[in-house]
Amino acid sequence: MNKSTAHILNFSDIRKADLPYVGGKGANLGEMLSADIPVPDGFVVTAKAYYDFLDTTSLRHKILTELSGLDVDDSKALSRASKNIKTAILAAKMPEDLAKEIKEAYLKLCGEHDLLVAVRSSATAEDLPDASFAGQQETYLNIKGFKEVIKHVQRCWASLFEARAIFYRTENGFNHFKVGIAVPVQLMVQSEVSGIMFTVNPLTNNRGEISVEVAYGLGQPIVSGEVTPDQFIINKETGRIKTKHISLQTWQLTYAGKTKIAKAHQKAQKLEDKYVEKVAALGKQIEDHYGHPQDIEWAMEKGKILIVQSRPVTTLDKEQSGEIAVIDPKKASKFILEGLAASPGV
Incomplete structure (x- = not known):
């Protein structure tokens, strides 16, 4: 298989070295998954598909025209250019051959029934240590049916030209067409609890501690700051909880939307200590594999811990963090885990 020309790559066919084709999220x-880490299955609509879409629909010229000479400090002009580009991308008809490939991949993933999936953006330069693109593109949850998947793939492509993304690339000297976008399509996790974990204490930069946050339901309200999660600090060496702070949670996000939490559970600890420590152990293994502190999103479904995203922590001082280690693929079998990538909300 020539990955550089493929429009669709299954997670099982992807490795870290495929970042130029599938972006940071897709590659991880x-x-x-190749290391048998519990990751929800899926496939990636590659950056090659995005570029071919631009060329087939003649959108590349339209985008160049909109961005040529654009003063990104002029907020009205920037907003206008962004709106025009996004409108053009969404209005363009998906090429039939590409639409067919996406449909076939979705049906293969789901089997007989249309299942809920997350449609995520994965910029090909998203998680570079010196230029964090994270959060600049969109994620869509609870998408069902291949027609909706195709529609949201185009929305992800369009999100590459949000005003803030155009501004960021321009200010940092990135060529708008050198930053491609791939779209991982991943089975949704019906999480009872979920959370965020940092394999370095995010408040103190203490590398000997792991921070685990836990909330009821889907993880998106934690990412957005709508819910205050339980917070645990774990000693990385011993794997034991050092401190914990339990927070009130009155509602949770589920597939049915916001639902009220029974009063008896609102003030309760949301995940037993032994499971919190299992989450932390998983985080340590991911960090050991990458050789760099990780920012990880996780979820628990029917008692099973699943990793939804992992990316390098980009907020550490350079003297502290150093460069991200490059793992020799020949040594990959020695590692139980590998960092992953998806995006906000499980």
Whole structure:
């Protein structure tokens, strides 16, 4: 298989080295799955598909025209250019051959029944240590049916030209067409609890501690700051909880939307200590594989811990963090885990 020309790559076919084709999220998802890490299955609509879409629909010229000479400090002009580009991308008809490939991949993933999936953006330069693109593109949850998947793939492509993304690339000297976008399509996790974990204490930069946050339901309200999660600090060496702070949670996000939490559970600890420590152990293994502190999103479904995203922590001082280690693929079998990538909300 020539990955550089493929429009669709299953997670099982993807490795970390495939970042130019599937972006940081897609590359890490595939790499973790290859190491038997519990990752929700899926496929990636590659950056090659995005570029071919631009060329087939003649959108590349339209985008160049909109961005040529654009003063990104002029907020009205920036907003206008962004709106025009996004409208053009969404209005363009998906090429039939590409639409067919996406449909076939979705049906293969789901089997007989249309299942809920997350449609995520994975910029090909998203998780570079010196230029964090994270959060600049969109994620869509609870998408069902291949027609909806195709529609949201185009929305992800369009999100590459949000005003803030155009501004960021321009200010940092990135060529708008050198930053491609792939779209991982991943089975949704019906999480009872979920959370965020940092394999370095995010408040103190203490590398000997792991921070685990836990909330009821889907993880998106934690990412957005709508819910205050339980917070645990774990000693990385011993794997034991050092401190914990339990927070009130009155509602949770489920597939049915916001639902009220029974009063008896609102003030209760949301995940037993032994499971919190299992989450932390998983985080340590991911960090050991990458050689760099990780920012990880996780979920628990029917008692099973699943990794939804992992990316390098980009907020550490350079003297502290150093460069991200490059793992020799020949040594990959020695590692149980690999960092993954998806995005906000499980």
